[in-house]
């Protein structure tokens with residue numbers, strides 16, 4: 001065995017953290033309007049007033065979480081009167097989990113004893129805020145997950161109500177939603193709707209020029225000079241634009257550089273970039289398919305089996321081909337819509353003929369698709 005397998009001297013990364021998902025970049029351009037809107041909403045809190053509530057909306061990877069983190073950093077450096085609390089609702093997707101996360105963040109104590117009710121937890125929170133006089137600014141990040149679990153209004157209402165019951169509690173909320181299909185009002189009951197009047201802060205997708213600017217800044221901060229060529233960065237930007245996702249670009253750069261490093265080369269080759277793109281796309285698909293429920297997998301598998309490069313099945317043909325124990329037609333139709341949102345299939349309306357026929361095209365090679373489905377459906381592949 002070679003003796004220097006773990007040596008770092010040959011690294012091409014000036015700073016590998018720059019390509020980590022949790023990294024907050026020093027240089028954060030193109031989001032001045034959004035960060036200013038968030039700062040404006042928070043500002044009254046610095047003078048003991050009520051922080052305004054905001055809702056941040058926009059497709060994935062448009063800088064919503066980073067903007068919130070930037071405002072949080074500023075608050076940490078500027079004031080002791082407002083305490084930022086970040087809740088990742090993908091992880092904490094129930095009422096209890098959210099309140100308990102806020103409680104531990106504010107009090108710095110461990111989670112309350114099991115058996116504590118939501119009501120007791122909220123009382124403890126209110127007592128703590130009144131005692132310290134420090135106002136929480138709570139970011140419910142990826143709040144769409146609370147909506148999927150039908151918990152959103154239950155989380156929001158008691159937090160909004162705290163200010164009504166105790167006027168000295170001026171907590172503020174930042175609700176971040178990345179699912180464009182969501183109509184927020186549909187997830188609020190009447191009493192919550194009448195108290196929640198947020199400012200909406202919109203995060204549009206980045207243009208190709210902006211994605212290039214963001215990735216270029218990262219390359220400068222994270223890699224040694226001349227490791228990645230301008231042409232290779234262009235290829236990466238073009239690939240990102242197909243999905244509109246900066247995160248993908250960061251992952252592609254990291255993979256391509258690691259592949260060059262593994263072969264002890266001083267710079268990235270075009271084949272490193274091509275391999276990185278193929279690996280990223282495959283892994284992404286595997287992740288998405290691996291997270292499907294058994295019914296969703298069954299619908300996807302049925303569509304893939306009926307698919308040939310020459311003919312795509314209609315949604316009705318897919319639904320009719322489902323086994324008796326599979327989902328019924330309305331549910332199966334919803335599942336097909338979901339599979340389209342997840343980027344696994346395309347549903348295309350027929351341009352000729354009567355009725356609203358839709359064709360189901362799968363994204364990718366049929367055999368490879370069936371292999372991924374089989375891997376996802378095999379015992380032990382799900383928790």
Ligand SMILES: Nc1ncnc2c1ncn2[C@@H]1O[C@H](COP(=O)(O)OP(=O)(O)OP(=O)(O)O)[C@@H](O)[C@H]1O
Pocket residue numbers: 020021023024025027028029030031058059060061062063064065066067142177178203214246247250
């Ligand atoms: N303007 C920008 N400048 C530098 N990096 C950026 C910028 N916008 C986004 N990024 C980077 O892109 C990645 C995604 O950003 P972020 O997590 O803030 O997006 P998001 O809108 O919260 O996405 P999601 O909806 O999927 O949670 C992060 O690695 C972030 O550092």
Ligand SMILES: [Mg+2]
Pocket residue numbers: 064065066141142
């Ligand atoms: Mg986010």
